[in-house]
Amino acid sequence: MATDTAAAAAPKKTERPGTGYLRYGAGKVGGAVVSLFAVLVTSFFLFRLIPGDPVKYMTGGRQVSNEQLAAYRREFGLDLPMWEQFLDYCGKALTGDLGTSYQFRAPVIDKITEALPNTLILTGTAFVLYTVLGIFLGTRSAWRHGGLGDRLNTGLALTLYSIPSFWLGLLLIIVFAVGIGPIPGLFPTGGMESGSEEGFAYVIDVAHHLVLPVITLVAVEYGQTLLVTRSALLDEMGSDYLTTARAKGLRDDLVRRRHAVPNAMLPTVTLIFVNLGRTVAGVILVETVFSWPGLGGLFYQALSVPDLPLVQGLFFVFAAAVIVMNTLADLIYPLLDPRVGR
Amino acid sequence: MSAVLVPRPATAADDKKVLTVAVSQSVDSLSPFLASRLLSTSIHRLMYEYLTNYDPKDAHAIPGLATKWTPSADKLTWTYTIRSGTKWSDGKPVTAEDAAWTFNKMMTDENAATANGSFVSNFKKVTATSPTQLVIELNKPQATMAALDVPIVPKHIWEKVKDFSKFNNDKDFPVVGNGPYVLTGYKADSYVRLEPNKSFWRGAPKFDELLFKYYKDGDAAVAALQKGEVSFVADLTPAQASALEGQQNIKVNDAPGRRFYALATNPGARAANGEKFGNGDPSLLDQRVRHALFMAVDRTTIIDKVFQGHAVMGDGYIPPRFSTYHWKPSADQEIGYDPAKAAQLLDQAGYKKNGDGKRVGKDGKPITYRVLCHATDPEDKAVGQYLKEWWADLGIGITLDCLDNVSDPWLAGEYDLAFDGWSVNPDPDFVLSIHTCGALPATPDDVGATDNFICDKPYDKLYAQQLAEYDPAKRAGLVKQMESRLYDLGYMNVMAYPNAVEAYRTDQIESITTMPEKAGNIFGQDGYWSWWSAVPAASGSDDSSSSTGVVVGIAAGAVVLVAAGVFFGLRRRATADDRE
Numbered sequence: 017m018a019t020d021t022a023a024a025a026a027p028k029k030t031e032r033p034g035t036g037y038l039r040y041g042a043g044k045v046g047g048a049v050v051s052l053f054a055v056l057v058t059s060f061f062l063f064r065l066i067p068g069d070p071v072k073y074m075t076g077g078r079q080v081s082n083e084q085l086a087a088y089r090r091e092f093g094l095d096l097p098m099w100e101q102f103l104d105y106c107g108k109a110l111t112g113d114l115g116t117s118y119q120f121r122a123p124v125i126d127k128i129t130e131a132l133p134n135t136l137i138l139t140g141t142a143f144v145l146y147t148v149l150g151i152f153l154g155t156r157s158a159w160r161h162g163g164l165g166d167r168l169n170t171g172l173a174l175t176l177y178s179i180p181s182f183w184l185g186l187l188l189i190i191v192f193a194v195g196i197g198p199i200p201g202l203f204p205t206g207g208m209e210s211g212s213e214e215g216f217a218y219v220i221d222v223a224h225h226l227v228l229p230v231i232t233l234v235a236v237e238y239g240q241t242l243l244v245t246r247s248a249l250l251d252e253m254g255s256d257y258l259t260t261a262r263a264k265g266l267r268d269d270l271v272r273r274r275h276a277v278p279n280a281m282l283p284t285v286t287l288i289f290v291n292l293g294r295t296v297a298g299v300i301l302v303e304t305v306f307s308w309p310g311l312g313g314l315f316y317q318a319l320s321v322p323d324l325p326l327v328q329g330l331f332f333v334f335a336a337a338v339i340v341m342n343t344l345a346d347l348i349y350p351l352l353d354p355r356v357g358r
Numbered sequence: 359m360s361a362v363l364v365p366r367p368a369t370a371a372d373d374k375k376v377l378t379v380a381v382s383q384s385v386d387s388l389s390p391f392l393a394s395r396l397l398s399t400s401i402h403r404l405m406y407e408y409l410t411n412y413d414p415k416d417a418h419a420i421p422g423l424a425t426k427w428t429p430s431a432d433k434l435t436w437t438y439t440i441r442s443g444t445k446w447s448d449g450k451p452v453t454a455e456d457a458a459w460t461f462n463k464m465m466t467d468e469n470a471a472t473a474n475g476s477f478v479s480n481f482k483k484v485t486a487t488s489p490t491q492l493v494i495e496l497n498k499p500q501a502t503m504a505a506l507d508v509p510i511v512p513k514h515i516w517e518k519v520k521d522f523s524k525f526n527n528d529k530d531f532p533v534v535g536n537g538p539y540v541l542t543g544y545k546a547d548s549y550v551r552l553e554p555n556k557s558f559w560r561g562a563p564k565f566d567e568l569l570f571k572y573y574k575d576g577d578a579a580v581a582a583l584q585k586g587e588v589s590f591v592a593d594l595t596p597a598q599a600s601a602l603e604g605q606q607n608i609k610v611n612d613a614p615g616r617r618f619y620a621l622a623t624n625p626g627a628r629a630a631n632g633e634k635f636g637n638g639d640p641s642l643l644d645q646r647v648r649h650a651l652f653m654a655v656d657r658t659t660i661i662d663k664v665f666q667g668h669a670v671m672g673d674g675y676i677p678p679r680f681s682t683y684h685w686k687p688s689a690d691q692e693i694g695y696d697p698a699k700a701a702q703l704l705d706q707a708g709y710k711k712n713g714d715g716k717r718v719g720k721d722g723k724p725i726t727y728r729v730l731c732h733a734t735d736p737e738d739k740a741v742g743q744y745l746k747e748w749w750a751d752l753g754i755g756i757t758l759d760c761l762d763n764v765s766d767p768w769l770a771g772e773y774d775l776a777f778d779g780w781s782v783n784p785d786p787d788f789v790l791s792i793h794t795c796g797a798l799p800a801t802p803d804d805v806g807a808t809d810n811f812i813c814d815k816p817y818d819k820l821y822a823q824q825l826a827e828y829d830p831a832k833r834a835g836l837v838k839q840m841e842s843r844l845y846d847l848g849y850m851n852v853m854a855y856p857n858a859v860e861a862y863r864t865d866q867i868e869s870i871t872t873m874p875e876k877a878g879n880i881f882g883q884d885g886y887w888s889w890w891s892a893v894p895a896a897s898g899s900d901d902s903s904s905s906t907g908v909v910v911g912i913a914a915g916a917v918v919l920v921a922a923g924v925f926f927g928l929r930r931r932a933t934a935d936d937r938e
Contacts, residue, residue, distance in 0.1 A: 116524070121523065127546075130546055186575075193585065195585070201585050205573070205578055205587055206582060207573070209545075209549075211569055303574070306578070307547075309548045320762075
């Protein structure tokens with residue numbers, strides 16, 4: 017942890033230790049709760065603006081009588097006035113019931129819990145890798161900024177960052193899944209499993225399916241972490257305490273690891289939590305290219321109907337994940353940097 | 359995680375002959391009472407027998423669960439003889455009682471009628487008079503009684519279901535059925551696994567496993583086929599088809615499809631109660647104008663340029679593959695490509711050109727039609743551009759309204775023309791019914807079953823006649839008269855019958871039945887012929903990943919991942935003032 021060498025005089029306040037943090041924390045948590053409620057309201061009304069008649073979609077291309085159509089509307093509560101639908105939605109949401117998906121005839125919460133682990137396996141693995149890689153390369157880039165390594169590093173990261181992920185994915189499929197010239201097809205072309213494995217073989221099978229989509233995600237994502245880490249560290253580089261540390265005769269990488277990096281981590285921590293919140297939403301393009309059965313693909317399907325309960329449910333879960341993660345970040349800052357939250 | 363009850367060796371190195379089919383559409387439900395998507399209903403065809411089936415040669419009705427069906431003299435009672443001696447996959451006998459229970463459930467429980475309720479809407483009473491006899495009594499004569507596309511389910515399993523609106527039949531495997539395959543595993547958007555039903559009455563399928571595997575991206579599915587990871591891919595784009603054409607061990611099946619692709623005209627939207635709504639251009643109510651517009655459509659160009667040859671020129675309403683019902687206009691009835699005559703017709707109808715060469719409506723303003731198109735459909739957009747050109751020569755402007763969701767303006771009748779298309783069943787009743795007055799919405803606020811508000815008394819009279827006509831040849835004659843009437847009206851102009859373009863690996867599939875057998879499709883047939891008949895190739899290079907491949911693969915992946923990091927990591931140089 018950073019020791020505050022700037023040695024500001026201790027504040028002469030007569031408050032019990034800890035109350036400051038508690039008040040700060042309570043404020044942040046309260047804000048999060050308000051935000052969550054706002055998301056609930058928004059999700060309901062926002063998606064009512066999508067054109068399309070869900071009932072007509074559900075019966076698309078089939079012979080239905082007007083009685084049947086009316087029955088559908090009754091079943092899904094679409095015949096009630098908007099405000100009644102809204103109250104119903106809020107009441108149920110509080111009990112964890114997000115309604116029933118139009119197209120899958122299953123509770124929305126079930127569809128989400130079915131796909132969420134798949135998404136987290138993919139985005140979670142990628143998240144850990146691109147965060148570690150981004151911080152590792154970012155700190156080295158900054159430490160020797162302007163050098164050849166730095167220029168190569170940032171150049172490569174920016175190039176990959178600006179490549180469309182689905183294009184990179186397809187390229188990897190062609191080269192490493194189908195195989196080109198001397199390169200044999202090493203990986204599956206898509207999906208999360210081959211559908212015939214169990215036990216330990218299943219774990220290996222999923223890992224095997226993970227490689228290409230994870231590489232794709234890491235390639236396009238690590239640049240962001242790298243650049244944020246690099247610029248934050250560059251801001252710290254000229255600080256007096258680093259000169260002091262060097263003057264004490266510490267080894268260069270110790271100066272970097274023990275002194276400079278911890279103080280430069282705040283922006284990176286923010287980004288880490290934002291990214292962590294984003295992992296829940298899945299990644300529509302990469303999930304599509306690699307046929308990954310996750311939430312991104314589910315959201316796309318939900319929107320195209322529009323499958324209102326499923327769209328609302330997913331939107332709420334995605335937003336909640338981001339809000340929760342940002343709140344966590346807020347709660348952790350004071351522990352990283354005592355100047356925050358006072 | 360998976361609740362598969364079938365014991366299976368943990369290694370993939372067994373010699374199982376697996377037929378892997380790439381699919382992209384999600385399963386909406388595996389309950390036959392709820393499912394309406396093509397993939398789901400195709401899977402139900404494999405899991406359950408229907409009363410009747412369709413012949414793979416010409417799609418006429420042939421025995422399924424029923425061996426015989428006969429109407430009474432008054433046309434209101436049908437008696438089906440149920441095949442004796444067949445069993446459900448759990449060993450219990452299949453009887454008429456199962457069929458009676460299935461139909462009665464749909465007639466009495468609104469939720470069980472979700473998917474196939476229309477089939478029983480005219481049923482008065484269904485009874486099993488003996489284990490091998492099913493009797494269905496009707497309110498009105500109904501000619502489609504050998505085309506009831508309803509999966510018959512085992513009563514002893516399904517009577518335990520409490521809420522039909524929420525039971526999706528996708529939790530307990532294997533699922534008891536009596537079709538050529540048994541459903542043994544399912545993971546949403548991952549795979550659907552079926553295994554042969556050894557006691558299927560026609561004989562068990564030859565493959566050891568049928569696996570529908572998800573590829574959400576068409577190009578990825580094609581890559582999987584090239585690699586041999588899947589045996590079959592459907593719905594190829596022209597570009598994908600030409601890329602696969604002539605590749606080793608791959609056969610492209612470019613077959614007559616079951617769809618028609620049409621340009622529909624707004625006939626003035628109205629409700630069954632007579633109320634008019636919407637804002638279709640009044641000039642389109644003149645038949646001469648509709649014919650003129652279609653005369654300026656060069657269908658040959660559409661087939662060659664838009665479909666790149668993967669389609670057949672359209673004329674009658676029902677595609678040629680349904681030979682019993684396909685109708686073609688005679689030479690003097692045909693509305694052929696003739697821009698000069700089209701211009702004459704418009705002049706006759708009183709829509710003359712003004713000084714700027716624009717045709718003027720009765721309101722004195724230049725005519726510009728709004729054409730609804732599906733933003734997700736590249737064909738709509740391409741044909742739309744041609745229409746712009748062709749109709750500009752006539753002096754008519756158009757605006758293309760390409761929307762992700764066309765149903766709002768469509769249902770409100772707020773369009774002039776629209777791209778339209780339907781998949782046609784072996785029995786034409788449904789696609790004919792959507793142009794009857796009875797399909798109009800009850801009031802402007804309701805939604806009807808109508809396709810695009812056509813309501814024509816002579817057509818309706820013919821429709822009622824064909825539904826009550828039990829003689830197949832006479833009924834076909836009436837259906838052709840209806841198509842002729844529809845053609846002359848000019849509200850539905852069929853431009854093309856798009857082909858079904860598919861491909862499969864000949865080193866995995868030796869032979870497979872198409873439908874129609876001479877030249878037809880493999881995926882989404884009216885029956886189980888393709889997957890039931892498929893014979894594995896002897897050389898069967900089953901491309902399941904061997905454990906070495908996995909190890910090599912994962913190692914390679916790890917190497918790629920850390921390579922960059924290590925490269926820069928190792929370049930850490932000690933600084934000049936570095937001390938021990």
